[in-house]
Amino acid sequence: MKDTLHEEANNFKAVAHDVAVSGAYLYPVKGILFFSYHKDLWRPFISRAVQTIGLGLGVTTAMFFFTYFPQAAIMAFTSGPLAPISAALLVLSESSTITNFLARSFVLADALTDTFDGTLVARGHTELVAKGRQVNASGGAVSRLGKMLNRPLERMRPSALVRSLMLLPLNFIPVVGTLLYVYMQGKERGPVAHLRYFDLKGWDERKREEWVRRNHGGYTGFGMAAFLFEMIPFASLAFSFTNSVGAALWAADMEKAQ
Numbered sequence: 001m002k003d004t005l006h007e008e009a010n011n012f013k014a015v016a017h018d019v020a021v022s023g024a025y026l027y028p029v030k031g032i033l034f035f036s037y038h039k040d041l042w043r044p045f046i047s048r049a050v051q052t053i054g055l056g057l058g059v060t061t062a063m064f065f066f067t068y069f070p071q072a073a074i075m076a077f078t079s080g081p082l083a084p085i086s087a088a089l090l091v092l093s094e095s096s097t098i099t100n101f102l103a104r105s106f107v108l109a110d111a112l113t114d115t116f117d118g119t120l121v122a123r124g125h126t127e128l129v130a131k132g133r134q135v136n137a138s139g140g141a142v143s144r145l146g147k148m149l150n151r152p153l154e155r156m157r158p159s160a161l162v163r164s165l166m167l168l169p170l171n172f173i174p175v176v177g178t179l180l181y182v183y184m185q186g187k188e189r190g191p192v193a194h195l196r197y198f199d200l201k202g203w204d205e206r207k208r209e210e211w212v213r214r215n216h217g218g219y220t221g222f223g224m225a226a227f228l229f230e231m232i233p234f235a236s237l238a239f240s241f242t243n244s245v246g247a248a249l250w251a252a253d254m255e256k257a258q
Contacts, residue, residue: 018217024190024250025221028229028239031246034119040140041118044111045241052103052237059102060095067091092233093168100236101161112244116196118142119248125255132200150199160188182224182231190223193247197254222250 019025035041072087079086104112117129122141129135134146170181191212198208212219226246229239 015217015220019221019224020217022215022218022221024215024218025225027222027246027250028225028243029246030249031242031244032229032239034122034249035242035245038119038122038141040142041115041122041241041245043142044114044118045238048103048108048111049237051107052099055103055107056095056099056234056237059099060092063091063095063098067094090168093231094165096231096233096236097161097164097168100230100240101164103237104240108240112240113148113196114142114145115241115244116248116251117145119245120200120252121145123249123252125252128200128255131202132196163188182227183220185227186222186224187220188223189227190219190221193222193226193243194219194251197247197251218250222247 068087068091071090072083075083075086075090117133118141120126120129121135121144126135126144129145132150133148136144136146138144164185167181167184170177173180191208198211203211226239226243229243230236232239
């Protein structure tokens with residue numbers, strides 16, 4: 001594990017310049033602004049809000065009930081008098097990670113796809129969206145979306161959840177640990193944000209990997225920024241949608257550049 005972390009730290013140093021130059025880390029912020037001013041994009045979010053909030057409350061309650069005291073006891077040896085606070089923060093992070101995984105896998109998949117597609121329609125890329133679903137001629141960006149012709153966003157793999165939970169303790173290493181945690185998560189999350197885009201483009205696995213490799217800095221930067229927003233407790237649901245908007249805005253700009 002130590003060797004892996006050291007290797008990841010070196011990789012981060014190597015890719016830092018590409019991340020900065022790409023500017024892709026700005027798209028999650030652009031997604032927030034675009035989402036705020038386009039009320040039609042709120043529909044998928046509102047339709048899943050109650051379910052996801054209920055899921056989050058259930059997971060958080062269960063995690064505190066079953067894991068808080070054992071983790072606080074363990075942290076008493078490492079954090080001393082700060083153990084209760086450290087344990088609470090860790091449980092909140094674990095709960096957020098689990099909720100995000102379950103929500104994306106079972107509750108939000110279609111809603112996030114609608115948000116992504118609706119953003120592309122709002123940006124004038126109706127023909128691209130029409131490759132993956134029916135698109136009506138009139139109405140708002142989301143209301144124009146019809147039946148999907150191919151599968152929506154893929155579910156997150158259980159291995160991703162296990163990996164996230166294993167990396168959480170990195171946050172207790174001041175500054176460096178958190179940066180490394182965000183980098184390792186962002187590197188994985190970045191390409192996932194464009195799975196729907198790759199699907200609409202009709203790219204096979206080889207083409208996707210080639211594209212991600214050519215834009216590695218951009219995807220890492222986007223993933224890091226998006227993940228930072230989704231780390232915020234109790235707000236990760238909203239940021240999942242704004243990040244989807246940001247990913248679609250980035251895809252729209254990619255289409256213009258091609």
